[in-house]
Amino acid sequence: MTTTTTTTATTTATTAPTTTPDDETLAARFRPIFDRIAAGASAREQEHRLPHDEIRELAAAGFGALRVPVEFGGAGATLPQTFRLLTELAAADSNIPQALRGHFALVEDRLVARSGERDAWLERFGRGEIAGNSWTEVGAVQIGDVITKVTPQPDGTFRISGQKYYSTGSIFADWIDTYAERTDTGERVIAIVDAHQPGVTHADDWDGFGQRTTGSGTSTFTDAVVAADAVIPFDDRFRYQTAYYQAVLLTVLAGSVLAAEREVALQVRNRNRVFSHGNADTFATDPQILQVVGEVSAAGFAASAIVDRAAEALQTAYEGAALDETEDERRNDRAELATAQAQVALTTLATTATSHLFDALAASGVSTSKNLDRHWRNARTAGSHNPWVFKARIVGDHAVNGVEPPRVWAIGATRSR
Incomplete structure (x- = not known):
């Protein structure tokens, strides 16, 4: 797929929340929950217990409605505020922000909606309803093809059939943000599917060595019902979506480092055994050990700063929707870069x-x-999405040749030549 051009708006969204909350007041609502999540994170992974209860507790507290305007029951948070909190959550359990990645993206899409229902979705999210993600086709589908189909019905609804892999968060969700193709027109669309119906099933069959409790398995749709107002042209999708999806993975990476810092400091502080060829009577006072901990801590500081810079670029792109087309495009390109x-x-x-x-x-x-290796495994797994080697080439092409980064892409089997 290539970069899309947004079609004429049928619904115009407000471009800024009406109220911006104070950072510390906002964070204080969720930090006790983060603490409880952190306390059980290692055991959940070792026992492969999906965080259903933890996600529902966050939703009930309004975490999924961070970006939803206050008038719809949300917090009206900015993107930097949202991504700082996602980083804190990732430091507690890096699986959960990734499980909520599709949810926050759909909230953002409906917040800046150019077509279809907007207010009704924001009200749902303000009530604590959660969305999942279901985009990647299973099997040897050729690149650019879409096997999942939506078919219009005489009563005005649609039916959807197909199967998706990497459907992160859908096993926890009330709604599933699904990429599909209309059988009548061939148009690529987003179908927002009610997850609580007989035609929708999920399998927890993700077998990666990291991010094991994200619920990133297979979702199957068998003649499932989709409301007419929940089938949205893909070309109307919010323009900074790929940058947004990537930014959530940045919080997973940053949170993994912060969690590693917390645990290595605790382990060093409590260690009683020392080496005869070390430098002190305790590990906690050995300068070489302190250096290592300091380097991990510095990496956590840098990681958080990187997330902040990316979130600021996203905020600028979000605000660009209120400006002229040229400036909006420029801001979206900067966010992608x-x-x-x-x-x-x-x-x-x-x-x-x-x-x-x-x-x-x-x-x-x-x-x-101790299960300390989970931090590396989780970071390595999150870092494998959307391969960074391609991104490095894209960044270099921009630096050398001024080529703007692509904002939409696809994965699939190579077409026969």
Whole structure:
């Protein structure tokens, strides 16, 4: 797919929340929940317990409605505020922000909706309803093709059939943001599917070595019903969507580093055994060990700063919708470039830092009961999405040749030649 051009608006969204909350007041609502989530994160992964209860607690507290305007029951948070909180949540359990990635993207899309229903969706999200993501086709589908189809019905509704993999968060969701194709017109659309119906099933069959409890498995649609106002032209999708999706993965990377910092500091502080060829009577005062912990901590600081810069670029793109077409396009290109640069820098930073923590802990640090390797595994897994090597080339092409980054792309089998 190539970069899309937005069609004429049929519904115009407001371009800024009516009220912006104070950072600390907003964060204070969720930090006790984050603490509870962090306390059970390692055990959930070891026992493969999906965070159904944790996600529902967050939703009930309004976390999924951070970006929803106050008049619809949300917090009216800015994108930098939202991504700072996603980073804090990722430091508690990096699986959960990724599980909510599709939800926050659909909220953003409806917030800046150019067509279809807007207010009704914002009211649903303001009530705590959660969306999942279902875009990637299963099997050897050729690149650019869409096997999942929506078919119009005589009563004005649609029926959807198909199967999707990497359907992150859909197993927790009330609604599923699904990429499909109309059988009557061939138009590519987003179908927002009610997850609570017989024609929708989910399998928790993601087999990656990291991000194990994101619920990123297979979703199957068998003649499931889709309301007429829930089938939205893909060309009307919010323009900074790929940058947005990438930015959520940046919070997963940054949170993994912050979690590694927290745990390595705790392990060093409480360690009683020392080495005869070390530098102090305790690990907690050994300057070389402190150096390692300091390097992990510095990586966490840098990771958080990278997320902030990317979120600021997204906020600028969001605000560009109120400006002229040329400036809007420029801001969206800058957001795509910023998140690509952030991904290239942060992937290596996060995987190095989460591996480096073992340099401070010796052989006991690799104990499976401690499960400290999950931070590296989670960072390595999140860093494998949307391969950074392609993003590095795209960033370089912009720097050298002024080529703007693509904002929409697809994955699939190579077409026969």
